[in-house]
Amino acid sequence: MIDFARPQQVNILGVAIDCVDFALTLDLIDTWIVQRRVAGRSCLPCRQICTVNPEFLVDAWRDPAFAATLARADLRVPDGAGVLWAARRMGRPLRERVTGSDGIEYICERAALRGWRVYFLGAAPGVAERAAAILAVRYPGLQVAGCYAGSPADAEWPEIRARLDAAAPDILFVAYGHPRQDFWIDRHRHELPAAVAIGVGGAFDFVAGVAPRAPVWMRKNNLEWLHRLVTQPWRWRRMLKLPIFVGLVLRAR
Template identity: 60%
Template sequence: MPRAEPPVRRILGVRVHDVTMAEALERVAAFLAAGGPHQICTVNPEFVMHARRDPAFFQVLEQADLNVPDGVGLLWAGRVLGQPLRERVPGVELMEAIAARAAQEGWRLFLLGAAPGVAERAAETLRRRYPGLPVVGTFAGSPRPEEAPAILARLRQARPDVLFVAYGAPRQDLWIARYQPDLQIPVAMGVGGAFDFLAGVVPRAPRWMREAGLEWLYRLLRQPWRWRRMRVLPRFVLDVLRARYGRGGTGARVG
């Protein structure tokens, strides 16, 4: 069985685990050793704000087996709210860490989602970086319910140990929560735009910008359409400050 659950923090009422990258990877290994279905979510400020207005998504985060802190905004909020998080665990980097470990351990990976052809290119990148990596399938598909039977059939045939789903949040996380009980895949994780990064469709920010917490700005400059999604960030900051200096406490879920 996996070791005891890591410490839980509450960021505006939303559940996040206080784990480092190394601890998250060991948690994945423990899930695989235990068997049974597990879900990993990569929580950032956008997740928090969406979960506060969407009860279904909030419940997914409440029930997920591991919610890693993906986003410098979460670390800042944790400090302000007295809910400290030690380290940012970016989803794309956790995905690569899992792939590196999979090449050593023989874990079978399946990449689901993104635009047609992108998952295949991402898989090729991972194979080049981690020789011997067993990728047992790739497929674009979509989270539409009518496509689920064909996707589930593919996954049952491939029998992956780890499923990466790139449908974007919250659709990917809701999809995993809906179908994991049937699939019984040991680890399923929503990875957002990770396939695009690995395939070279979208470049990642330079390391210095990532380390300075400015990856969001780089992505906004490269993809101006993202401003619509990022409109929630000022509200996130205001809600954190209100929770700390206004009402006090860690904030509560709304909606």
């Protein structure tokens, strides 16, 4: 096990974004899982990873409760071209977007090699199971600890907790969408049996083929937001946060 110090950070609109890429993120997860296995669940709470995009930052600017949730997270990775743009304007360029949609692939690949147990929580009924099955074929040796749709409602917690305790995963993917998944992990992290929990938004839908992901060329050119707007027009209200984000960043300089 390698002992990592806290990564350097860049402050964007009051939120400290960790200066990490996928490689360092995976190494941190590796370290946390080993630490948890050695120390035991009672000694170390579940680590929370938040994939921070411009929408997160606008919501944190508006909502002190969400800002506090992000502040308590163990890792806030840069998800979104807007976050990379803001960091460049501040003279602190970041290497790459660390997205939940790509992260689930990289984490499952590492999990298959390391013997980590992964749990898929959230999305519509049946989607988690389909995504897990596809990833298990894609990454031979992947140990799927379990799948369950459930919901972030408080009434669901006893059932979810019982399932997770029985499954004993190392990593918990939570696909309840922003910001519900981030609030949910923060609320329950001291009771979660996993070493690491990460909100992955629509990642299960992408893996399962329920929702189409942007072509690679659009992702490389930071146009994934445009693809989502075209294929999911109901997101237009959420997209209005993008110009608000740009204005806030420009005003902060």
